[in-house]
Structures are given as C-alpha cells and as structure tokens.
Amino acid sequence: MHSIRVMLVDDNKRFQTLLSRYLDLQQDIEVVGKASNGKEAVSMFDELLPDVVLMDLAMPVMDGVTSMQKIKEAHPAAKVVVLTAHNTIDYKEQSKEAEADGYVLKSMSSSALISTIKKVISQPPHQILPD
Template structure:
C-alpha cells in the first residue's frame, strides 16, 4: 500500500530535499507541496494525502493553526509536525491542534520515514527529548489575551498601536503586557516576547 504524503514548508530547498528523500521509499509517494500554511487545506482537498509533513513557521498561516484547520476539514489526514525549533510549547500546541507526530528537522532520514509509517498506522510519534522538555516546562502560563497582546507586540508599535490593532483600550494593553512580563520573567516587552517565543508559547 502506498502512503500519500504532502509537504508543507516555506523553504523550497527543504521541500525539494524531503521530496527526494521520500521518493527513495517504495511505499511513499509525495502528492503535493505547498509553501504557505493558508494553502494546506485546499491542496489536501485536491490531492487527498494520507500524511502531511507540516513546518511550524510559514507565511499566511503558521503550521499549528494550519494543522487545526486541516484536521477540522479532513479529520482522516494525519499530521506530522517537522520543525527546526524543538520548543516544548510547540509540541503541546501541535498535539492540541490534532497532530499525531512531532519531530525536529535534524531527525535522521530513517527516523522521519518511520514516523510517517507509524502515524499512518494510527500511532503517535513524538521526539523523546522534546517530550521530556515539555513535561518539565509545563503549559504556557499566559492567558489567551496575554498571548494575543505579545503576538501583536512582536510586530512592533506603541501601546496605542497595539490597542488599535487589538480593539482594546491602552490601559488594558498595558495591563496584559505587565502580566505577561511578570509571568515570563521578561525585563521589558521585547524580552517577554523573546522568552515566550523560545518556549513556543506564541
């Protein structure tokens, strides 16, 4: 039985390397490649993959959000998140979005191929070091609104700019930024954003 695979990664070189690697396996066939998260669902509808290898950081829509959208539209499709950044928060959010596999990009080729076969069989595959880190770090301490405010702060701008973008008052934005800095241990908002990003909370 051939396992139909779709690749979602914004780097053409990575997609090409993965496609070449997977084409060496008799039971795997790459049926689609996309470079942005917002193209994932449409491409999957047209090509009917069994497994999608999903990058996290992509334009249009990040891979974790795209995973949730794909699982809602086509629940039979399995998702393996493949990322350069082994962040515990990414793992937790990816699994919550419906991914059944999570591996980092420096996983050996045989390990990636094995992950595809195993998730296709209905098993869950998670990088063991990342799973251990996730248990240690726990869930994000940020509320949904604090996360949104830090995501907006990542793009820059004054408190007034953030307030306008998020349809909140300036005082509310300041309160959320202050709470986020306290929870992350950041000295300022840029520091809080950096710490939250490092942990995969954004």
C-alpha cells in the same frame, strides 16, 4: 502494495525539494503535493487527500498550527506530522492541542522520519508520538 501518499508543507523551497527527492526514493512513499504555507496546504489537502501531511510550523501567510487545525476540522481522520526545527515545549504543546499525529525535528535522521510516517499511518488519529 499501496504507496503512502505524502504532502509536504514547508516555506523553505530548498528543504522541500531535498526532502521530496529523498521521500520519492522510498518504494512505499509517494509525494503527491508540496505547499509553501498553511493556506496553500489547506486548499491542496481537499484536492489531494494525502495519507500524511508533513507540516512545518513557522511559515508565512498561515502557520502550521492554524493550518493543521483547519485541515483537522474539515477532515478529522487526517494524519499530520509536524516537521520542524523548533524543539520547544511551546511548539510541542501547540501541536498537541492542534491534534498532531507526530512531531519530528528536522535535525533527526531521515530514517526516523520514515519510521514516524509509517507509525502514524498504522495508528488511530490524534495519538501524538513521543520524541
């Protein structure tokens, strides 16, 4: 069975490490890369071509929305799930405009994140999931 190749993009190294460890415990998910800001994510995406990107929004150097737009410009079928602590209409609208494929709060259960990753993989691009 093919593993879902995931790239994590988050400036919080501790969160990134914990999430990476959790995802690596899943039989069908493989973390193939980690970026600390949007600029790193854009360049890493071209090298790694992950199945799904888990993208934080508030990051230094380049924010998640801008990064998502650049990735989607270069790779229209790319799947990006916003993974953020921000539960605001503003952030959700920006994510939708940037063609996010999913929106998950960091406070949600880890099983909800896994479920979202699997749903995003099986759906057409640009179909943002409801909360």
